[in-house]
Amino acid sequence: MKVIKILILILNLYVGGFMIYGSLGKFKPSSKPTEIIEKVQKGEEVAPNEEVLKIKNYIFGMKQSGFFWQFLGIMEFLAGILLVSQVFSRIGAIIALPLTVNIFLFHLFLEGHEIGELIQTFALLIANIILIGSTYKIWKPLLYDKGILKTI
Structure with a gap:
């Protein structure tokens, strides 16, 4: 369990750092x-x-x-700060998911010949999916609630 916690910490810092770094260029x-x-x-x-x-x-x-462009930068920065904070990393990972999907698809379709960047952005997307998947039990009730059917 300790190894998994350390891995989650590293992934939070990786995805969060990537989001913060990517956001900074959008405010120039x-x-x-x-x-x-x-x-x-x-x-x-x-x-x-x-x-x-x-x-x-x-x-x-x-x-x-x-x-x-600036809104995209703000959302990347917000997701990055939330991920790096560790306290709010779950919501940060959820906010970052559409951003990482967009970043990966941008590189897949517009820079497919840049294999290094494609691998890096794919790793970013997979890391984000792992972060969300690691907290599945916590956010599952937001997506699926059997109790709502009983009240009807």
Whole structure:
């Protein structure tokens, strides 16, 4: 049991640290939301190849909303702090799950040729699933409650 507790602690720190690190870049001042459009209108090169263009367009779409890129950063930071705290790690793992799924799918479909990053993001996703699975008995009643059927 002690080994499992240490493993959970390490996974909390791994996923939490990854979330915090990833969030920090989203708060830096970035170029204006219309930068890519203006480059295209001027006839300037936006990306050296189609793969990079897809990535830029994906991130550009989130930045162009004016808030989503920063919101993503806030949620990553919140999940990371909750995971690292150990006290609130269960809710942090649940908040981090859609983020880790998105990060993995981003790398799978837009950077599939980057095997190292693909392995790293897959490990992040698996670590997050393990964290949620390790507390299954605690959050199971939130998903399935037999008692509700008896009251009807």
